[in-house]
Amino acid sequence: MINSKCTTRILILRSIAILISQTVVSAQSTTDMISTTGFVLDECAIDNITCEVNAVCTVTNGSITCDCIEGYQGNGTACSDTDECVNGTDVCNWKSTCKNLLGSYACECDIGYTGNGTLCEDIDECSKGLDNCDVNAICINNDGSFNCICETGYTGNGTSCDDLDECSTGSDSCDVNANCVNTVGSFICACKTGYSGNGVTCTDIEECSNGSDNCDANADCGNTDGSFTCVCKTGYTGNGTTCKGNLLFSLNPETAVGPIRECCNGEFRDRTTDT
Structure with missing residues (x-):
């Protein structure tokens, strides 16, 4: 007849074996196992094992070890998060930003790029209409960004362009014997009375x-x-x-x-x- 204390211990060990089925079991030696009515148990299931929550308990040749899981570092009884972004073990693209997470990390493409973080491609804001250039400016795409340049006849920073009055700024090309007339985005040169030409070149009329x-x-x-x-x-x-x-x-x-x-x-x- 089986002792009641022994029966209780067997039932407890059976329950533990079922709950921690993911525990690694080494079958290299029979000393690593306790066989009880057909169930195989390992030492990692015994209550006095103190592996950290972010560690895995393994049994090898009767020896029990605790190893921190991937993304953590330590001796197994104490594990801390590994900052892959700091130690350079991440695989983020150079056009992305690495963000550390508990036990892992994430890669996010920088502004101006699109992709999954490990692969990032330039976004052409000009062709996609994502730029903020003025209606009188030209959008020029570049790697990761874009530039806005005011068209000829306009002045400004590209996102805001105003008409340039070439006749008061003196940037017109009119002849000295021509009148400069400002227009929106440009100007007109008209030869004065007594002269003929296209405004840029004016010659005296021999009346x-x-x-x-x-x-x-x-x-x-x-x-x-x-x-x-x-x-x-x-x-x-x-x-x-x-x-x-x-x-x-x-x-x-x-x-x-x-x-x-x-x-x-x-x-x-x-x-x-x-x-």
Whole structure:
């Protein structure tokens, strides 16, 4: 007949064996096992084993050892978290950030990159419309980020661009004889009156030679830079655009000044050179 104390101990050992089925059992020696009514038990199941909660108990040739599980370090009876990010045992991509966790770590791609942390690729913010560039700016993608550059004719930091007034800043390319007119994002060069060209290059107009002057027929046209002058001819008076003959009399027609006027039938008329 089995002793009641012995029976109680056997039942306790059976329960322990069932609850810790994950315990590593070494079958290298029969001394490592206690066989009780068909159940195989190991020393790790006995109450006086003091492995740390983050350690695994193993039995080898009758010897019991405690080893810290992966992600922890210590002697088995005391285990502390291993900081893989600090000791460099992580496998995070160089474009990601390593974050330590209890017993493990996590890799997160940096801003501007996408992936699982061990593999990170650049995000093209410009093509995906993720940039914050001004409507009058150009978005330029680069590794992990992007740049905003104001378009020609605008000034600013790229996220905010204002029209650049080239005519007051003096950055226009207009000719000295042209007027600069500012427009949104640009400017226009227009040659001044008396000059012709595209605004960037302007040349003087020869009004006297091309017949665009308004001088009187009895006036002489003189070209000037950007304009012209009209001077009544000798014997005529006026402002050049209107010239009238002088009514001068002389006893000697050869010494008369101005056109010689004769009285004929009650009218004055220019004397001709015919005699």
